[in-house]
Amino acid sequence: MRPQYEHLTLSPGHSWQLLWRELPELPFLWHYHPEFELTLTLNARGQRYVGDHLADFSDGDLILLGPNLPHTWSASERIAPERQMLAVVVWFSRDWLIQLQTSLPELAGLLQLGKRADRGLQFSADTAIRVRPLMLRMEKLAPAQRLPLLLELLLLLAQDDLAQPLASVASASIAVDAQRQRMGRVLDYMHAHFQTALPVELLAERAALSVGAFHRFFKRHTQLTVTAYLAQLRIGSACQQLIQTDKAIGVIAQESGYRNLAHFNRQFRAAKGVSPRDFKQRYR
Secondary structure, rough: OEEEEEEOOOOOOOOOOEEEEEEOOOOOOOOOOOOOOEEEEEOOOEEEEEEEEEEEEEEOOOEEEEOOOOOEEEEOOOOOOOOOEEEEEEEEOOHHHHHHHHHHHHHHHHHHHHHHHHHHHHHOOHHHHHHHHHHHHHHHHHHHHHHHHHHHHHHHHHOOOEEEEOOOOOOOOOOOOOOHHHHHHHHHHHHHOOOOOOHHHHHHOOOOOHHHHHHHHHHHHHHHOHHHHHHHHHHHHHHHHHHHHHOOHHHHHOOOOOOHHHHHHHHHHHHHHHHHHHHOOOOO
């Protein structure tokens, strides 16, 4: 099975990204991206897939993944059933590490940590225990306050001589070439404008390709059709609003890019297996 390319975008004014995900289960989503990923998984028991490595994981699993390394977590068992599973995820680029070393030579060990993570690293139980409270503090802090905390925990990880590599080989390096830049332009535009109508002709024009060539180009890089990728963006936005706001479902449909409520309900049920109303009630 070929992994799906995931396009990550930084929030304005951020050099790295923090994601706080509370979910009833962790679905199997085999994917990769050019950024490093540090993930702490709590209240979940399941399987972790990194490259050609498969292993069981449980509460407190702490993993650092190198760029372009295919991976996913899959779990349906919550250790404490009354609470959601939690994944605290940090993304940063190799350029970010290089810039740190260039500006602050005292942090040279972090670039070496990045090289060790090319195959994926599982950290020792002792290190995971020490890093866990630092990652859990991040969500409530302002962006400027998170940065020194991130550097502190990365330095702790760099000192863990018991960390174990996961995949047998590192992922092949993918150069930032003209094709990747072209794909990035298209995905940046889709992520910024998915609430509006996005004709394929417009996207093909941004990629400087004919419509037919663009369809093949897009499918080759994302493993999805344009329509399926756009639906994924829109349903993801709807899920976030259903959980975090009290807006009417019709309003959420409109703000997620659906002009027809019946169409939204059909696509939502196809993607999530429940109606938007039932999905909303799960989090109430």
